[in-house]
Amino acid sequence: MTDVVSIHEASPQELDLELVRRVQRGDSAAFDLLVRKYQHRIVALIGRYIHDWSECQDVAQDTFMRAYRAMGNFRGDAQFYTWLHRIAVNTAKNHLLAHKRRPPTDDVDAADAEQYDTGSRLRDTDTPERELMRQELERTVMKAVDALPEELRTAITLREVEGLSYEEIAAKMQCPIGTVRSRIFRAREAIDTELRPLVDTESATRERART
């Protein structure tokens, strides 16, 4: 019954809250979903403080470990990503202080991190391989979106970029909610068809590098 109340008409933030509740009840698989959802944003955020790519990954992993340990303190007053953002910033600053390096004076606010592209410092110091991978990702996704039919492209853009709900998209596109749901799903499937080989290739490359 608790699940019914918590997930009913849930926004993505409320889905996060439900996953947090599951983690607090001892479901570590729910935390794995949160990690997979926010890993790219957290790594990008920490990369603004720590320029070394290897250190950046370690601090990002430490951030998630700290978040998991402190999950019992999360009450749901703020959004989960805002809370996670604070942990990531503090972990990155502590890492710099521990290595006798001065953290940057200008903090990256969570709202600013959502809205503005402030990662130029990371790009200056990123490795060529990482920069190539990032460009390849962007090119692949944008190319897949451009290749979508008009109604699918509009639906996925309104959802992912504008952040509108299904009801708002249905009102804007003047179609039933079920049609919106189907269009967004088909758009994701089409993009994933192009994105999956790239991600799998990166995984295979990483595995080869390990062995």
Place this chain on the structure above:
Amino acid sequence: MTTDKIDNHYHQQLSALMDGDLPPDEARFLLRRLQHDDELTGCWERWQLCGDVLRGQAQAPAPAGFADRVAAAIAAEAVQPVVQSNTARSSSRLAKWGGGALAASVAVVALFMVRQQIPDETPVATTASTSSPVRANASPNRTASPALQTAAVTVASVAVASVPRQNTSPRRSATRTQQASRPATSSRSPDRAVAVAAAAVPVIHAIASTPANNSATQRNPFSNVQINPPTARPWPRAVTPQYGAGSGAFTAGFSNERATQSFYPFEPRTGETAPIAPSEPVPQDQ
């Protein structure tokens, strides 16, 4: 429904779940499926990456396998999220103090029973119950009274029963240094449990080896009131030195005939007492 159609159905549900548009019962089942369906979990991860790229939030996408490394680190660390909500804290505190209160109440009840059974040995029982179980068992008295044995067994059993509860709730340390020292700490706990259990075993053996007639001679199982014949007690000689030793001049006592005539109205009549002859006249109250 073929496998592709089933997968397509789950993928469609996953898309709706990501946007918070999945009905609650379906969401519950899908979240459960995500726990063991790697293909669906990978789909969740790629779709999140797709959204981050579209929003420009993936300037430095995490490397492949990053989430797996985090999951492995959490599993290796075996850390549980510390829920420090007020209810959980109060419930754990209640459980902690409730166990102590339960043990104390059991000890008090055992003492009360001992006090009712044999008043003369109450100080001995009190000493045994208030001391630690290890101290009580350090020199087991094989000729101890049943009251003392009952108190000792009660205290020992409460101590043994409380050991598993203490061992099943180890403290979760927060730092890796403390976590590295956790195996040594946890290895000490079984020793402690074994020590307490071993300390309790002599008490049980002592009671098992106590002669059965010891308790049988002390108590009448068919009577709830102990009838002890009164014994003569000499007057302290230090108080009356002028009367010499062994004279028995000021010895206070009761006659033995009077002790045998003591009668408890609810006790069944035994065969030793002669039945009342029906031919004799019954004395009438004046």
